[in-house]
Amino acid sequence: MKNMTHVAGGKDDFQTVTHLTLTGSQHEIGKALTEEARRLGWSPVPADPIVNRARRTWFERHWPQHHARMDGAAAALGLDPDQDALALDGLNFVPEGSGCSALWVPPSAAEDGHGRIGRNYDFFPMTASEIMGQAPRPNELPMASRPYVITTIPDEGLSSTVITMSDLDGCMDGVNSAGLAVVLLVADFENAAPPESAGPQVGLGNVQLPRFLVDTCENADQAKQALLGAKHYDHGVALHYLVADAYGQAFVWERGRDGSEHVIEFGDGPLCVTNHLLHRHRDPMNLPKDTETSFTSYGRLRTLYEQSKGVTMTPGDLRDSLSAVAQPEDPQLPFRTLWSTVVDTAERTLSTRFYLGDGRGYSEELVFSATER
Template identity: 70%
Template sequence: MDIKQIAGSRNDFQLVRHLTVTGSQFEIGRALAEEARRLGWAPVPGDPVVNRARMAWFERHWPQHHARMDGAAAVLGLDPNQDDLVLDGQYGLPVDSGCSALWCPPSASSDGHGRIGRNYDFFTSTTGEVMGGAATPGELPMAARPHVITTLPDEGLASTVITMMDLDGCMDGINEAGLSVALLMADVATAEPPQDSTAQVGLGQLHLPRFLMDTCENAEQAKQALLGAKQYDHGLPCHYLVADASGRAFVWERGSDGREHIVDLGDGPLCVTNHLLHRHPDPMNLPEDTELTFDTFRRLRTLHERSKGVTMSPDDLRESMRAVQVDADPAKPWRTTWSSVFDTADRTLSTRFYLGDGPDGPRYTEEVVLSAAR
C-alpha cells in the first residue's frame, strides 16, 4: 500500500492522506485493516447469529467486501469463519451532517461532461463534544483526518473514494466506469438515530456507496442493486445521489415508513441537500428553514435557481457550490470540510479540503485532482 500526504498539515484543521491499494480483494482488505489497526481500530463483539447471516449476505451480494473482511481477519490472526466479532465498520458513523450536491448532466454542461458538485458539511467538534460532553486530552475533531482511498483490484472495478472515518466505507467516490455516489443526511429536521447501533445484515450508510462502486457500472445497475439490497440505519438516515458516465442520475431514499423511493428527473439537473426529495418534490415550493434544518431548503433553492435552464461550465458548478458553502460563523460549529467535483466522463474527482478559518473566511487547499481510471 502506498500512503501519501496530499493536503493540509498538523497545523491545519485537516491533514489528508491518500492510500493507494492494489492486489486481490483479500490483499486490499488486509492492507486497509492494517492501517485501520495502526489508527486505533479493533473489532467489536457481535451477535454470532447476526454475524453469520451478515457474512452469508456479503458472500452472495457483495463478494468484494466479503473477501476484504477475510483479509481483515488475517491481519488479526483470526479464523475468517469466527462469528463473534464484527470485522468491518472501522470507527463510527458520524452522528450528524449537512451536505449539498448538484448533478449537472452532459446536456447542461458546456463541454458535454456530466459532473457532480458536492459539499461535505460537518461539525468541527470532537466526538465527545458532539455527544454533549467535553473533548478528551489530545482528541482531534471528528473530521480532522479524512482519507482518500484508491483501490485497484486485480479483478473488479477500481475506485477512488473519500472517507471521514471508516476505511472500509466512504462518504463519496467514483469508480473506473464513471459511476459516482455521494452520501447526504436525509431528514435533518426530524430524523432520530436508531436505538440499536450494532451492525446488522445488509448495508449500513457508509457501506452503501462502496457497495455500488464495487458492483455497478451505471445508474440502471445501481437502481437494481439497491432495490435488491437489504439496508439498515447505523446512524441518522441518509440519502444518496448516484450518477453515471452516460448522463443518468437519481437519488435513492428510504422513508420513515420503510418504503424505498427513486427520485429521477431524467435529463436535467438534480439538486440534493438534507431533506427527503420525495416529500418535497417542488423546489419552488419548499418550507422556510428553522433552527433545526441547517438551511437545507435555502441551499436547495439556491442550487435549483443557479442550475435551472442554463448551461454550466465547470467553473459555474464550482461557484454554485461555493454559494451554499458554510460561512466562517463562530456561532456555527460546522464547516464545509471538503468540496468536490466528480467528472463522470474523465473518472476524476477534484477536491478542496478545509484548513481552518482565516480573516477572510474559511481557508481551503488548492484542488487536489485524483483519478479512478487505471
C-alpha cells in the first residue's frame, strides 16, 4: 500500500516536502519506490554487466531487503530481474562540498533519559548543474528543493523512517523500529575530490549505507559488525556516519585516506561530529584552526562540544546547540542548513524543520515515527 502526503512548504517556498509511506513486501515496496522515481524523471543507468551481476549477488547475500526491492524495480520497469545491462537502484552521488553538524546526547546526559541525535543538514541551495559549474537547464529545480520523508513498513523485518534529499533508495537521516539511528556527514572536506567514476560499484554506495543499517541492524554492536564486514565505495566526497541506538551506545564510522576503517567512541558522553576525520583529531579541545577549505568544521565542533560537555540537556537545549552552528542567510555563502533533525532513539522518531527560503525561516517541527503501522 502507498500513501503520499505533502507535509511542508508551498509553491513559493524553497522546499516542498513529501511524506511517502509504503507497506507490504520488500518487492512491493521496491516497485512503488521505482514508480515514484520514474514519475520524477529517473531511469536506470547502464552498468558493466560483470560488475552489475556481482552487485546483485552481493546484495542477495548481505542486504536481501535491497535485493528484493531491486526485483520490485525490475517489475515496475518490465525488465528481467536477472538482466545485467542496467543498474536497478540509485546512483547515490553526493556532489563535492556539502557540510553538516551532528551531536549525540546519550541517555545519561538527557533530562528525560532519552538518547538523541541532533543534526543540521547543510547543502547548496542550487541546481545540480550550478553545483557542477554549469548554467541551470530549463525548469531545473535546486537539487535539495524536493526532499522526501519515506516510511517503509515491510511485512517482515524492521520498519523505518528516513529523510532523503534526492535518492529514494538511500537516505541522509534514518531511524528504525528498534531505535537504531544513522546520520551521514562529509568526512574530509579539506581533501574532497571529484569522483573518478560515477558508475555503480559492488557493495554500498555512500548514501545507501545508512539505509543498509536501518534495514539490517537493531543496535550499535550489530551496526559495527555490519559495516566492518561490508564492501562500500564513495562517489565524490567521502562521508562518515554517526550511529546510535536505543540502549545508549553510539559511534562514528569513517575511513582513513588510506582506506583503513575506524570506529570512534567517546564513552558515556556527548559525541560531536562535523566535517573532518575524527580519528585524526580525537581531542575536541585540541583542534586546528579553520582554513578557507575547512568550512568552519573545527569551529562548529568546538561549539557543539562546549555547549554539551558536563551538562544535562533537554530537547530544547539540543535545538539551541544546532541553532548555534546553523548556516546563516548570507548571500556570500554557498550553503544553507536545509533541514534540522532531532532523532529520539527511545521514541523511534525523527523531528524535523525544513528550510523554506531566505527570509522565510523553517517549517514547523514535524514528527515522523518509525513504528506506526
